[in-house]
Amino acid sequence: MSVPRFWRELDTRYNLIGSYCKLTKTYHFPRRSFDPDVGRESIGTMEDYQFKGTGDVINCTVVHQAQTGYEMFGPYCMAIIKLDEGPKITSQIVDCNPKTVKPGMKVKAVFRKLGEDSESGILHYGTKFILKEIPQIEDDNESLSNIEL
Amino acid sequence: MRDVSIIGIGITKFGELWDKSLRELGLETGLSAINDAGITSKDIDALYIGNMAAGSTLQQEHVSALMADYCGLTNNHVPATRVEAASASGGLALRQAYMAIAGGFIDIAVVGGAEKMTDVSDSESSYTVSMGSDEQWESKAGATFASLHAMIAQSHISEYGTTREEMSAVSSKNHYHASMNPMAQFPFKISSEAVSNSGIVSSPLRMLDCAPNSDGAAAVVLCASEKSSKYTKKAIKIIGSGQASDTLSLHHRKYLNRMPAIGIAAKRAFESCGKKPKDLDLIEIHDNFTISEIIALEEIGIFKRGEAGAKILDGETKLGGKIPVNTSGGLKARGHAPGATGIAQVVEIVQQLRGEAGDRQVKNAKIGMVENHGGTAATAVVHILEGE
Numbered sequence: 001m002s003v004p005r006f007w008r009e010l011d012t013r014y015n016l017i018g019s020y021c022k023l024t025k026t027y028h029f030p031r032r033s034f035d036p037d038v039g040r041e042s043i044g045t046m047e048d049y050q051f052k053g054t055g056d057v058i059n060c061t062v063v064h065q066a067q068t069g070y071e072m073f074g075p076y077c078m079a080i081i082k083l084d085e086g087p088k089i090t091s092q093i094v095d096c097n098p099k100t101v102k103p104g105m106k107v108k109a110v111f112r113k114l115g116e117d118s119e120s121g122i123l124h125y126g127t128k129f130i131l132k133e134i135p136q137i138e139d140d141n142e143s144l145s146n147i148e149l
Numbered sequence: 150m151r152d153v154s155i156i157g158i159g160i161t162k163f164g165e166l167w168d169k170s171l172r173e174l175g176l177e178t179g180l181s182a183i184n185d186a187g188i189t190s191k192d193i194d195a196l197y198i199g200n201m202a203a204g205s206t207l208q209q210e211h212v213s214a215l216m217a218d219y220c221g222l223t224n225n226h227v228p229a230t231r232v233e234a235a236s237a238s239g240g241l242a243l244r245q246a247y248m249a250i251a252g253g254f255i256d257i258a259v260v261g262g263a264e265k266m267t268d269v270s271d272s273e274s275s276y277t278v279s280m281g282s283d284e285q286w287e288s289k290a291g292a293t294f295a296s297l298h299a300m301i302a303q304s305h306i307s308e309y310g311t312t313r314e315e316m317s318a319v320s321s322k323n324h325y326h327a328s329m330n331p332m333a334q335f336p337f338k339i340s341s342e343a344v345s346n347s348g349i350v351s352s353p354l355r356m357l358d359c360a361p362n363s364d365g366a367a368a369v370v371l372c373a374s375e376k377s378s379k380y381t382k383k384a385i386k387i388i389g390s391g392q393a394s395d396t397l398s399l400h401h402r403k404y405l406n407r408m409p410a411i412g413i414a415a416k417r418a419f420e421s422c423g424k425k426p427k428d429l430d431l432i433e434i435h436d437n438f439t440i441s442e443i444i445a446l447e448e449i450g451i452f453k454r455g456e457a458g459a460k461i462l463d464g465e466t467k468l469g470g471k472i473p474v475n476t477s478g479g480l481k482a483r484g485h486a487p488g489a490t491g492i493a494q495v496v497e498i499v500q501q502l503r504g505e506a507g508d509r510q511v512k513n514a515k516i517g518m519v520e521n522h523g524g525t526a527a528t529a530v531v532h533i534l535e536g537e
Contacts, residue, residue: 030286059405061299062352068276070291078296080400088400092291
């Protein structure tokens, strides 16, 4: 990812900054210039909003063939999360056995490394999510290698 | 509006075509389509090219001029246009040519689709495919294209009780059809059990649920129907065309287990010709993953929501069944070369409606549909074809 592009997205990526539409009283992530439900009537009524970073897992999958740049994380959990304010977001759920994540679980945002361009390239940071309550599992490494599918 | 017919077709074998370049693939299919139509290069008013990813995979943009040049169309300065909508590029290129002829701007167009996915590593081609979803908020967050479809499948399973066996039946059926298609990348049968036991890609999707990233090309010649008899006696009419968009990101949709753009594009195509789902004799569906074929058949209205899986398992979409789906082998077994796929689907329906599909011929096929979509169905394009 180019440096200007990453810099431009810092606010959104680091701090979950999106938009609040004062006209329809709805939240949007990522930032929108207008609310797609009401169109240009909402231009000028959108203000920046920092999401609390808490929400529920709507759906999830254990990724075994990792995304390019994510090989070191595999197998990992990708999820669609509904933030408490309403908008949905696609993110990785970390710090747990990926197979223990289930729809309905509460999650919260954390600041993590997303990847790097190369050994000497820039590091990318951003938001990932963790479970609010970690389910108890005996031996993390062992269960990881014996994921039932 | 004028009627538009397909008067010529051409297709390469799909697969790992390491000995052929993009321009060679394009020329090969373009020439066979022109020969099939009985036209010469002087008759061609315009060229449309469906290509998704030449910039990412070959560092070559401006594929329209490249194709016009290597197909020998630059002496006449034939206008050439590239159309891109991820895996729907081919279907969309067809629609642009269709509209230009129907609108009376031109009489004859060649529509080609071509893609080279195996000049780069598996990892690079997979990332290229995921560019059809939201790169910034899906791919970069770690979501592979398969993982997005895995969540679509998971959601369909939770809501409708769709089973592993039903998804495997899609793949197994498409491989069975491909075993009769000499142009298919994987022209052999695979059992349902083999699909169910293949390696896990992203739960619940397994390796044999997923279409490959292939090389390949296909082309068709479109002609104003009123002039088609000058060239051929076996013209196939495009009687319906529809297109629709949706949010680029899956997570912005209300339902994860639906693909509304497909349903709306199909509705528009049906409305443009006054036909209904029951009028169709066969369909080519964009089965980039097995779950996509299940959902697309529900969106088009062939089966009720939640019922497609069971009907597929019962054999209703198999050759000889009520409504054969993907007699070519589909994306899974014929192969999936994104820009070429939408055109390859049309080539299959034309062969079927002409009665030239050999062992996989659908008896008395009169009306066929082609459903082609891009990303997680953020673009969908549907055409309905009728034999004369």
